[in-house]
Amino acid sequence: MDAGSNDATSCLRGLRQRYFLAGSLLAAAALGLGGCGVLAENPTITMPSSFDGSDASAAAPMTVSPPAEASSAGTLMPVYWLGRNDSTVSLYREFLSSDNTGDPIGEAVQAMTAAQPLDQDYFTPWHAADSVTASISSKNVITVDISSDAFKGSLDSGMAHRAVQQLVYTATAAAANAGLTTVGQESSVAILVDGKEGYRAFGHVTLEEPLHRDPALVAPIWVIDPQESQIRGTEVEVSGTAVAQTVELLWRAEPIVDGRPSAGAAASGSVQLDKAPGKTGEFSFTASLAPGEYSLRVFYSGQETAGDSKRITVSASREDPEG
Numbered sequence: 001m002d003a004g005s006n007d008a009t010s011c012l013r014g015l016r017q018r019y020f021l022a023g024s025l026l027a028a029a030a031l032g033l034g035g036c037g038v039l040a041e042n043p044t045i046t047m048p049s050s051f052d053g054s055d056a057s058a059a060a061p062m063t064v065s066p067p068a069e070a071s072s073a074g075t076l077m078p079v080y081w082l083g084r085n086d087s088t089v090s091l092y093r094e095f096l097s098s099d100n101t102g103d104p105i106g107e108a109v110q111a112m113t114a115a116q117p118l119d120q121d122y123f124t125p126w127h128a129a130d131s132v133t134a135s136i137s138s139k140n141v142i143t144v145d146i147s148s149d150a151f152k153g154s155l156d157s158g159m160a161h162r163a164v165q166q167l168v169y170t171a172t173a174a175a176a177n178a179g180l181t182t183v184g185q186e187s188s189v190a191i192l193v194d195g196k197e198g199y200r201a202f203g204h205v206t207l208e209e210p211l212h213r214d215p216a217l218v219a220p221i222w223v224i225d226p227q228e229s230q231i232r233g234t235e236v237e238v239s240g241t242a243v244a245q246t247v248e249l250l251w252r253a254e255p256i257v258d259g260r261p262s263a264g265a266a267a268s269g270s271v272q273l274d275k276a277p278g279k280t281g282e283f284s285f286t287a288s289l290a291p292g293e294y295s296l297r298v299f300y301s302g303q304e305t306a307g308d309s310k311r312i313t314v315s316a317s318r319e320d321p322e323g
Helices: 026-030 053-059 104-114 157-177
Strands: 076-085 088-097 132-136 141-146 188-193 221-225 235-243 249-257 267-271 280-288 292-300 303-314
Touching (some): 157 188, 221 303, 267 280
Parallel strands (some): 141 188
Antiparallel strands (some): 076 088, 249 292
């Protein structure tokens, strides 16, 4: 995704963060956020009226199986964010630098509340939690104990559901990434607030029973690699997942001119998924690009606003394909 502007970056640089991550929250601003920081004090965040929590299936009718959660580098941890996807809000994952605190689940959830996304179009409705701890049972039940200060702000039911699922996805991904869960067995997350059960999260979601992932909330198109702001060589290898449709899946590499993606593409093409419509498939392609800064977009024909994009820098001297 690409908001095309970095106006909010200077405001965010003043935040005290444990993680040195770049990016701004312009997509969040489009959803009613304002002020300096992850959220303004006591904002009201709403889903479009036809995409509230009363009909979650309508918000993202195509269910998506998330890609593998494990990072090839032990110094990275998975964190999920929310991002505007056409007329709804979906979940997207990034790998962030880890301090290896000894509590990989708690560290990832803490980052979800306090850190900044790499992609400037992602955002979080959480406030920085003063305390996050986690444990896991032999049956893959993850217990996350988070302080109540993380729940500041006012969300509608649709956004509250997504925020809680953001925590569920982050906790289960972090457990899988650290090798703490049993392969092939679904994980669930019990959320305690200040050590107690039954907290009503954001005024809508009662945290009583262990929660499972809601697969309908994962973004239907997802550029997984490269991540935002990475530097690559002139042969850029791109990979991700998408829910197959009957229309063609396309990609474009648009040069950044005066801080915005240009209308003309430096390179473009189509992507094959080899999956039946409605099924999730992995895609990959290679873009041959001259040195410069680009917005790399993947989208379905006629559905440009429902795609995903990443800003990257191409360097002639860069030989490391991992960025």
